[in-house]
Amino acid sequence: MDAIRTLDATDPAGSSGPDRSQRRRVGLLHRFANPGRFLRLAARLQPWTNALALVLTGWGLIWGLFFAPADWQQGDAVRIMYVHVPAAWLASAGYVALAVCSVLSLVWRHPLADLAAAEIGPVGAAVTAVCLASGSLWGKPMWGAWWVWDARLTSVLVLFFLYVGHIALLRAFDEPQRGYRAGAILALVGAIDLPIIKFSVQWWNTLHQPDSITLTGAPTMSTSMLWPLLISALGFSFGFAAIVLARLRAAVMEQRLRVLLLSRGNAAAGAPS
């Protein structure tokens, strides 16, 4: 755990804040975000997130695929909803997580937030790709077209490009810190796409249907379809968390390995480590 302590010793918050309560808040943030504690907590959480992801996704998808009723207009094609809608929700939720990590990185310069953003990006891009592809497979039999330049579809495509741009930007610099800063700025600027995705079906006359589930109103779908959808969405969310958690644990260990090898190399060369 020594290399982790080396990482822990970096004080990205700085000690310039004169206000004691602010320092306490920052201290609390770092207490729960330092890599050593993160590894211990994540190792305990990983089996639970894996198990919940498997059980809930399996339950939701089997229910949706074999036991939920077919739609009176769409027939069985509506069953694509049980993978498409959770993927769409997670595509946006993943980007919110990316934006939160970016704020933590830009304001507190915490290395764990940088690593988390770097690991969320590829998973978010994959989920957005699933959303676009499953939507296309749903659109072809319903609309007669694989793709239309509809406001909802186009704004989700922009989200996919934002994820890909974030991944590319992180790798575009020789110095990782500059890549993290640039990626964080892109992620925050790109967050403007999230309300556009959400409200696109209200602001513009789109081929994509309006939201069936909202935070304020009652759902416009039957509970026999709603329950498997919610269970599937919960399972997908745990799956997303489990994959990001495993990738982030690996990234922290790889970082630790680099620090260890570098300090040993410096010690062997007689340089101050």
Next chain:
Amino acid sequence: MTHLPYIAGAYGLTLGLAAWLSMAAMLRLSRARSRLRAVEQRGGRMGGRRP
């Protein structure tokens, strides 16, 4: 079941990608863990000198 190829395509793609991402993450984690353990043990054998 109507529209079966489209449904099978959507589920196959989703589950396939999820399985690939999960396997890749778990393999990366186990590789990082074993490499770290090896380097830490090698450090321990070198007279307990810590960086």
